[in-house]
Amino acid sequence: MSETLSNPLSPAAGDGPAAPAPLTLSMQGALNRALGEVLEDNPKALIFGEDVGRLGGVFRITDGLQARFGAERVFDTPLAESGILGMSVGLAMAGFHPIPEVQFDGFAYPAVNQIVSQIGRMNYRSRGALPMPVTLRVPSFGGIRAPELHGESLESLFVHVPGLKVVSPADPHQAYHLLRLAGSMPDPVIFMEPKARYWQKGPVDPADAGALEGARIARPGRHLTLIAWGAMVARCLQVAELAAEDGIEVEVLDLRWLSPIDADGLAESVSRTRRAVVVHEAPRSSGLGAEIAALVTERCFNTLKAPVERVTGFDVPYPSGDLEDEYIPNIDRILFGIQRVLEHRRG
Amino acid sequence: MAELSFPLPDLGEGLIEATILEWLVAEGDQVERNQPLVEVETTKSTVELPSPQAGTVVKVHGDAGSVIAVGDPLIVFEVPDDTAGIVGTVPAEKAPARRVRLSAVLDDD
Numbered sequence A: 001m002s003e004t005l006s007n008p009l010s011p012a013a014g015d016g017p018a019a020p021a022p023l024t025l026s027m028q029g030a031l032n033r034a035l036g037e038v039l040e041d042n043p044k045a046l047i048f049g050e051d052v053g054r055l056g057g058v059f060r061i062t063d064g065l066q067a068r069f070g071a072e073r074v075f076d077t078p079l080a081e082s083g084i085l086g087m088s089v090g091l092a093m094a095g096f097h098p099i100p101e102v103q104f105d106g107f108a109y110p111a112v113n114q115i116v117s118q119i120g121r122m123n124y125r126s127r128g129a130l131p132m133p134v135t136l137r138v139p140s141f142g143g144i145r146a147p148e149l150h151g152e153s154l155e156s157l158f159v160h161v162p163g164l165k166v167v168s169p170a171d172p173h174q175a176y177h178l179l180r181l182a183g184s185m186p187d188p189v190i191f192m193e194p195k196a197r198y199w200q201k202g203p204v205d206p207a208d209a210g211a212l213e214g215a216r217i218a219r220p221g222r223h224l225t226l227i228a229w230g231a232m233v234a235r236c237l238q239v240a241e242l243a244a245e246d247g248i249e250v251e252v253l254d255l256r257w258l259s260p261i262d263a264d265g266l267a268e269s270v271s272r273t274r275r276a277v278v279v280h281e282a283p284r285s286s287g288l289g290a291e292i293a294a295l296v297t298e299r300c301f302n303t304l305k306a307p308v309e310r311v312t313g314f315d316v317p318y319p320s321g322d323l324e325d326e327y328i329p330n331i332d333r334i335l336f337g338i339q340r341v342l343e344h345r346r347g
Numbered sequence B: 001m002a003e004l005s006f007p008l009p010d011l012g013e014g015l016i017e018a019t020i021l022e023w024l025v026a027e028g029d030q031v032e033r034n035q036p037l038v039e040v041e042t043t044k045s046t047v048e049l050p051s052p053q054a055g056t057v058v059k060v061h062g063d064a065g066s067v068i069a070v071g072d073p074l075i076v077f078e079v080p081d082d083t084a085g086i087v088g089t090v091p092a093e094k095a096p097a098r099r100v101r102l103s104a105v106l107d108d109d
Helices: A027-041 A065-069 A081-093 A105-119 A155-159 A172-182 A232-245 A263-273 A288-300 A321-327 A331-343
Strands: A023-026 A045-049 A074-076 A097-101 A135-140 A165-167 A189-194 A201-204 A216-219 A224-228 A250-254 A257-259 A276-283 A309-313 B002-007 B017-023 B036-041 B046-050 B055-060 B067-069 B073-079
Touching: A023 A027, A023 A172, A027 A045, A027 A065, A027 A172, A027 A189, A027 A201, A045 A081, A065 A074, A081 A097, A081 A105, A105 A135, A135 A172, A155 A165, A155 A257, A155 A276, A155 A288, A165 A172, A172 A189, A172 A201, A216 A232, A224 A232, A224 A263, A224 A331, A232 A250, A232 A276, A232 A331, A250 A263, A263 A276, A263 A288, A276 A288, A276 A331, A288 A309, A309 A331, B036 B073
Parallel strands: A045 A074, A045 A097, A097 A135, A135 A189, A165 A189, A224 A250, A224 A276, A276 A309
Antiparallel strands: A023 A201, A165 A257, A216 A250, B002 B073, B017 B036, B017 B067, B036 B046, B055 B073
16 A cells, blocks of 8 residues: 555666656557567567467457567467466476466356466475466456356355465556556466456556556545455546545545455555445455455444445356346446445444 | 458369359448458359458458459458467457555554
8 A cells, every 4th residue: 555665667767767757558558568578578478378479469468478578478278267377386386387278257257276276385385496487367247248158247256275376467557567566476376357348548657556466546535435355446436526526525446456455555545534344346255355445444444434335246157248238337326336335323 | 550361262162263143341441350341152152251351341352243363362351469379269358447445444553
């Protein structure tokens, strides 16, 4: 949370060539730029997955990288996610930094064995002899009218696995810097890209990352903390704007790192606002919202004015595109959750 | 904006060429994905080719009666840079709409 933590990736002012000016990029463009820089910085970094090479990825995130870095460093794989992640294990053991892509979140299921039983615990199993610097990019969540298994919200699956880090950026600036950071980490990172936000442009300042650790206050407010990550952050910012019309000042906390979770950052915000609503796309039961509610309750029980409210997907399979508007938390459902918290009176 | 060129696809069964019978779109037309583009005849059958892409038609190759080889350019589209991936659509940015209004007596303590 601290704004004073320095980011090792940010060039210090006055150090080296003039800092590049802030850019306006889509999240696609920001991720593409970050990947190019990770490959430039680390000759051991490799990108591979389904259609990431010649085609440049179905979402164009790896566009142009094969032409720039060659087919030995950016290459297509067979349609076999367990193979993509299994190969990542071996490459990481051999000293490489694999940056595999699983084309859609729902295709990660065949790779869960490699992720959970190898990537997540190899460092632990080998007592640090075999770190797993694997940056797994997963286009995640719904919102693009995709068919079944092309829009899932898998964070609870991965945050429950010790040894994995899980992060989800909310805007192009965060996407650029978090991917550069993840691509330089010695640990496995599940990088959940909110595909519904791929096309929206926003400012990216390559020279000034800001703090990248923990959660981030995306909008300050004093009456209630709205906690979200990925694509739901933009929606919560809209909700905060609408709530302000009614005189309610909502703080939007972009969680960013889902594992390890920023318990201190959560507590810091909610201890000020004394009310919390958590929003996620995943099913409600045992979703990450439950963990957040527990953490906030443990740390802020005496100051909370109401139980932590959850506004989430439903306990059904994440639906295909035609039904996703009924499933994904919308503005009114989030406002209603806020209203429930505001109305709560201790009995 | 970017231009995307599509070749005559392999129509199967070892066919190496097709004859254009009729273009169903014209240069300048805005087409949707899977919209029929052109009717072609092979030695086996007559088929309509669906558009692999949404976009504006910039150029069509060949008139009715022309023979096009599999792999040769068939049609060129102009597509916006923020085009969707192969699966799904770009979400529309719309002004946030609401029905629920908030009301609370905030005892600011």
